[in-house]
Amino acid sequence: MIYDLTDEQQSIIDISREIGEKKIKPIRMEYDEEEKFPWSIVEELRKADIFGVYIHPNYGGLGGGGFELVLAVEELSRFCGGIALCLAASALGTFPILLYGTPAQKKRWLPDLASGKKLGAFCITEPEAGSDATATKATAKKDGDYYILNGTKTFCSNGEAAEIYSLFFSTNPARGARGITCFVVEKGTKGFGFGKKETKMGIRASSTYELTFDNCRVHKDNLIGGEGKGLFVAQATFDCSRPGVASQALGIAQGAFDEVLAYGRIRRQFGQNILSFQSSQHMIADMATAIEAGRALLYSVTKAMDKDLLAAVEASEKSGAFVADELRKGSAKRWTKESAMVKLYCAEMAMKVTTDCVQLAGGIGYMRDFPIEKYMRDAKITQIYEGTSQIQRNEIGMTITKELAKK
Amino acid sequence: MHILTCIKQTPATDNVQIDAVTGTLKREGMAAAINPFDEYAIEEAVRIKERVGGDTKVSCLTMGPPQAEEALRDAIARGADAGFHVCGREFAGADTWATSYALFKAIEKISKEVSPVDLVICGKQTNDGDTGHIGPGLAAWLTWPNVAYVRKVEDIKSNGTGQGGTIVVHRLMEDGIDVLEMDLPAVIAVIKEINEPRVPSLKGKMAGKKAVIPRWDAAALNISLDHVGLKGSPTIVSKSFRPSMKTGGTRIEGNSPEEKARKLVEKLKELKVI
Numbered sequence: 001m002i003y004d005l006t007d008e009q010q011s012i013i014d015i016s017r018e019i020g021e022k023k024i025k026p027i028r029m030e031y032d033e034e035e036k037f038p039w040s041i042v043e044e045l046r047k048a049d050i051f052g053v054y055i056h057p058n059y060g061g062l063g064g065g066g067f068e069l070v071l072a073v074e075e076l077s078r079f080c081g082g083i084a085l086c087l088a089a090s091a092l093g094t095f096p097i098l099l100y101g102t103p104a105q106k107k108r109w110l111p112d113l114a115s116g117k118k119l120g121a122f123c124i125t126e127p128e129a130g131s132d133a134t135a136t137k138a139t140a141k142k143d144g145d146y147y148i149l150n151g152t153k154t155f156c157s158n159g160e161a162a163e164i165y166s167l168f169f170s171t172n173p174a175r176g177a178r179g180i181t182c183f184v185v186e187k188g189t190k191g192f193g194f195g196k197k198e199t200k201m202g203i204r205a206s207s208t209y210e211l212t213f214d215n216c217r218v219h220k221d222n223l224i225g226g227e228g229k230g231l232f233v234a235q236a237t238f239d240c241s242r243p244g245v246a247s248q249a250l251g252i253a254q255g256a257f258d259e260v261l262a263y264g265r266i267r268r269q270f271g272q273n274i275l276s277f278q279s280s281q282h283m284i285a286d287m288a289t290a291i292e293a294g295r296a297l298l299y300s301v302t303k304a305m306d307k308d309l310l311a312a313v314e315a316s317e318k319s320g321a322f323v324a325d326e327l328r329k330g331s332a333k334r335w336t337k338e339s340a341m342v343k344l345y346c347a348e349m350a351m352k353v354t355t356d357c358v359q360l361a362g363g364i365g366y367m368r369d370f371p372i373e374k375y376m377r378d379a380k381i382t383q384i385y386e387g388t389s390q391i392q393r394n395e396i397g398m399t400i401t402k403e404l405a406k407k
Numbered sequence: 408m409h410i411l412t413c414i415k416q417t418p419a420t421d422n423v424q425i426d427a428v429t430g431t432l433k434r435e436g437m438a439a440a441i442n443p444f445d446e447y448a449i450e451e452a453v454r455i456k457e458r459v460g461g462d463t464k465v466s467c468l469t470m471g472p473p474q475a476e477e478a479l480r481d482a483i484a485r486g487a488d489a490g491f492h493v494c495g496r497e498f499a500g501a502d503t504w505a506t507s508y509a510l511f512k513a514i515e516k517i518s519k520e521v522s523p524v525d526l527v528i529c530g531k532q533t534n535d536g537d538t539g540h541i542g543p544g545l546a547a548w549l550t551w552p553n554v555a556y557v558r559k560v561e562d563i564k565s566n567g568t569g570q571g572g573t574i575v576v577h578r579l580m581e582d583g584i585d586v587l588e589m590d591l592p593a594v595i596a597v598i599k600e601i602n603e604p605r606v607p608s609l610k611g612k613m614a615g616k617k618a619v620i621p622r623w624d625a626a627a628l629n630i631s632l633d634h635v636g637l638k639g640s641p642t643i644v645s646k647s648f649r650p651s652m653k654t655g656g657t658r659i660e661g662n663s664p665e666e667k668a669r670k671l672v673e674k675l676k677e678l679k680v681i
Contacts, residue, residue, distance in 0.1 A: 007613070007616055008609070008613065011609055011612040011613070011616075012609065014612070015606060015607055015608070015609060015612065018606045018607070022606065023606070044606060047605060047606070047608055048606055048607070048608045048609060049608045049609035049610050050609065062609060
């Protein structure tokens with residue numbers, strides 16, 4: 001398929017593929033096995049200017065949008081979905097600043113995120129607030145020019161490795177969902193610590209940590225988007241970041257498919273190549289079709305989103321207003337439905353495709369000496385984080401109902 | 408300092424097919440890339456530039472058909488500053504004599520018109536021709552000292568004029584490593600143990616795409632047509648072939664080296680070899 005890419009976009013794919021092929025492929029099994037954070041790959045991505053592909057040139061980025069990010073994450077995920085997450089999770093932590101940062105906040109944090117000198121992270125989840133983010137228990141209490149943070153956040157991707165964290169605390173527990181506020185907290189801030197490192201089923205090269213806050217003081221300049229605006233910040237972030245998860249899922253599916261085809265070409269049973277069996281061909285046909293459908297949906301949605309996003313980013317650079325507010329001034333459209341569709345479809349597709357790849361490879365597909373089982377383990381998380389597939393369906397269904405009510 | 412790497416665009420595989428009838432390399436329809444050994448040459452040049460700093464510049468030179476320009480753009484993406492392309496129908500069919508002569512004339516032109524070249528770095532050999540002649544051949548034309556099989560550039564000092572300075576290199580030999588010092592300007596040919604080539608950066612790729620690459624034919628290089636291409640090539644390739652796989656052989660088994668040695672000697676005596 002030809003997707004009408006610019007020179008920059010094609011270069012992002014070429015560079016990411018070369019990093020994947022030459023640098024990620026040789027180490028992915030070791031990093032998975034030993035649950036090591038991929039610092040060597042972070043260094044490669046830094047040198048290749050990949051961390052800034054979706055960030056404005058005023059902060060040292062390439063000036064692309066979500067589509068450029070998606071292309072890099074997809075290509076890296078073809079080789080390892082866990083390692084690719086160092087980029088995707090950093091972007092997730094960056095979006096709140098990008099969308100709701102003041103000019104001073106953007107100047108303060110975006111350059112280091114664009115160069116990859118510092119990694120970003122995002123965490124809204126708590127032990128008792130998963131899909132229901134409104135149940136946030138961690139608190140931020142105002143104290144003059146400062147806020148005092150207390151509580152625990154869990155399952156933070158890029159945890160410990162990242163330097164810049166976008167986090168959500170309740171500034172007004174009495175107001176529930178309207179009392180949640182987003183803060184940027186930097187690693188090393190007194191009272192901000194790291195708890196348990198999670199051991200996981202897949203994406204094991206990515207670090208997942210518990211974050212602890214014990215009377216952690218942050219200045220009010222670290223507050224993103226205004227007090228009580230936390231859920232708006234989170235929702236706008238998810239609109240932009242869900243295609244990132246979708247691209248991770250798509251890359252994982254494509255990578256597993258590439259591996260199983262390479263193996264299938266040489267594997268012979270009953271005197272013939274296993275790909276020559278019609279049962280195999282039907283599986284291959286279904287997989288290839290699903291992957292291409294996912295890619296078509298993902299690319300068309302992110303390209304359409306970028307049209308508005310890039311215009312809003314440009315307008316914000318001139319006006320100093322939040323990018324999110326410029327977005328609303330524009331076509332006044334939220335992308336919740338489409339971005340949820342993309343994530344839902346690609347995550348479900350990746351789980352199905354990787355499961356079928358293990359099946360098609362047979363016994364060898366189940367063995368850890370062979371990379372296919374890892375793709376299946378890595379695919380699972382895409383149905384869970386940044387909103388489970390069930391939550392995506394809720395979002396899509398709810399938006400359709402609202403649209404109907406307006407007619 | 409001005410460092411120049413000589414590169415070639417070759418099939419993007421080690422598995423080059425040979426036409427069984429004509430005995431020549433099949434190049435049609437093959438994906439092309441920078442010869443893998445030349446990637447080490449580019450990387451080493453860029454590393455020297457990063458190490459030495461100042462106004463050190465890395466140029467790349469290739470001879471090849473119009474599409475070989477892509478290899479120069481790729482080299483710029485990987486950190487080189489400029490590319491120069493020797494290109495023209497008259498160069499077709501050149502052997503390593505005619506090729507190194509044309510490259511030599513191009514280096515003369517670059518030294519005169521751009522800035523004097525202090526160091527030429529070549530890859531050990533190409534993955535299609537496999538001769539390893541170009542580096543030493545160039546040095547002969549240039550009358551510069553040269554070392555092949557370089558696995559480390561230990562030190563380099565230059566006054567940046569293309570005249571004077573020294574380079575200390577490690578040469579990998581079958582029985583060890585030679586440490587050699589040469590005067591600059593000089594030519595080295597590097598092996599894959601020297602470094603790990605980087606992946607291009609996005610900014611590099613964009614620079615590569617935008618770069619203006621001069622294209623020179625024989626006339627531009629002031630070369631007589633008798634000295635280029637097939638006409639200027641004294642080498643006659645009588646045959647190219649893929650060595651056939653040797654099968655058979657006897658495995659000497661044993662519990663200790665001594666026992667294996669004894670069995671081997673017995674066998675050789677039996678065959679009246681010794």
